[in-house]
Structures are given as C-alpha cells and as structure tokens.
Amino acid sequence: MPFPGARSRSPRAVLLAVVLVTMLAGCSGGGGGGSSSPSPSPSPSPPASAGGAARVTIDNFTFTPAALTVAPGTEVTVVNKDSVAHTLTAATGKVFDTGTIGPGKTATFRAPGKAGAYPYVCTIHPFMKGTLTVR
Template structure:
C-alpha cells in the first residue's frame, strides 16, 4: 500500500513527461515528415507521371529529350505497330531490349549526371537523349 502512493504521482509525472516528449516528437516528425514528404512527392510526382515516361509512336521517341534524376526508373511505352528498343548509344548505360507493339518496358537511369544519347537498335534513325542531372 505505501508503495502505490509514491509510485502513483511519479508515474503520472512520468506519463506527463512522456506525453510532452511524444507531443513534441510528433510535432517535430509531422513538420519534418510533412516537409520531406512534400519534397519527395513533388520529386516523385513528375517522375512517376509523364516525366519518366517515353512513348514510342510513329518511329519517334516522345519526348525525344528527357531530363531525369540519377537512378530514376523510366518507363518506355511502345505505342507503335512494330517492335522497338530504347538503347544507349554509348557504354551500354541502359537498354530496354525489344519492346513489342503495345507493350512497355522500364530501365534505370545512370547514377551519374550527363547526357546519354540513345536510339532504337532496330531503327537507328530513331534518336533521343536522356539527361541525368
């Protein structure tokens, strides 16, 4: 019995301190997380959307020039009626391999900044440039 008396208030104080710490932690993580999340979302937003997508149509890469972040995943959609590839012209930096009509493929952008010209190995006149920045 005598033990519960000192422990009670001590506990309450501890709980209050905990609650305060939790509140400030939550406040911190909410602010930081919100800001960070916003930045991540705004970076990933365009990346996940049209920004990291190349569509092949009428023997053309669209857009022909694309700027992405290092290591970004790029989706290549073959909207044409024949098989195409999207292949880096130097160093084998990336290569989707054959993409059948109506299919899509993904590749990973190089991790170092620079301009990476690419073409279609089946139709070498098809050209584009991937800029990593």
Template sequence: MWPGRLVITVSSLLTLALPLPLPASAGEATPNTGAVHIENFTFAPATLTVKAGARVTWINRDDEPHTVTSASTPRAFASGALDTDAAFAFTFDKPGTYPYFCAVHPHMTGVIVVK
C-alpha cells in the same frame, strides 16, 4: 443552440467539398519517374530531363517492334525488341547525358539528361 449546429454543419460540408490531391497518372512524370512514348517512329519527348535516381519508362505505341538502346560503349542499357504496348524501364543513378536509339530503326534517336 440551433444556429451553432448550422454553422458546424455548413463548415463540415465546406471541408468535404475541398478538392483532394490526385495521384500522378501513368503518363505524367514525377520527381522520380519519367515516360517516353514510342509513336510514329519517334521517341516522344525526344529529350527528357530527369533527376538522378529517376526511373524512365519507354512504351511502344507503334505497330512495329522497336528497341531502346544506349548509344554509349559499353551500353548503359538495351531493351531488346519491344512489341506494341510493351514497356522497358531503366533507372538513371548518375548525372549525365544519355543518348539512345532504336536498333531496328537507327534513325530514331533520343536523349535522357540526368541532373
């Protein structure tokens, strides 16, 4: 009877030792989210591809204010000024290509591709 208990105990310990799936961290994209960091006067990544229905969040990591402003007319989205560590999010419901820029620093550009 003792060897049977040993097998159960070892089996239980092995089951407990298996790694568990971890949730995605804030910076990782999941099927319904995406992240763009504003750093060194650039949008990173400059082009982000997401699925329709995805929520994209921009986070300003610069010491200067920036905006996230749709280049389309009429504007699909516009963040207003984002100070350091401020964030702006927008949900892209329809497939398409969405170019954007910083209204404070127009040389800063990016594109969201929605499939």
C-alpha cells in the same frame, strides 16, 4: 532558491510545461516510430518524379519527348505505341537498354546514376534518336 515555500508552484508548472512540450514534440515529430521517411517533410514524392512522369512514348518511329530530363537512377517507362518492335538503347556503352519492346508493349529501364547527357537510339531503327539527360 531563497523562498521554496512561497514559490512552490513554479517548479511544478515548469515541470508540467516540460512534459507537455516533450509529449507534443514526440507526437508531431516521431509519428509513432521513425518508419521510412528520413525527412519530416510532408511530401511523399521521391525524387524520381521531380521532372514529371519519367516516360517515353514511341509512336510513328519517334521517341516522345525526344529529350527527357530525369533524376539519377529514375525508372523510366517506355511505351511502344507502334505496330512494330523498337528498343530504347543508350548510344554509347549501353548504359541502359530496354531490349526489344514489342508492338503495344511497355518496358522500363533505370537512368544512370551519374549526371550527364545520354543519347539513345532504337537499335532496330538507328535513325530513331533521343536524349536522356540525368541531373
């Protein structure tokens, strides 16, 4: 710094700029205190809804859609529109099972955390079939 007197405004300007930038960064980035979202992305949607609504409807002894793809661990809602009880049960290992869903009732189950294709049936009516794909 050969001429501290002549350039006395520069350091202050730089300091001001630094303070301003720091404040701006703090405001826009922090949002007041690192709450829940680990990502600065404005999207509030969890991966659960990545494939649309995770929902299976049972109507006229049929799972609709017959093939559903969800993210690992997605909570899937099952709506029984029939006038008889049904279940939605994984065909192998019972890795998920809604239990009996009465007529007009709704149940939920959680998709497996491991990717793969999981065929399922209604244990009351084994001819009712569907497949849950996790990926």
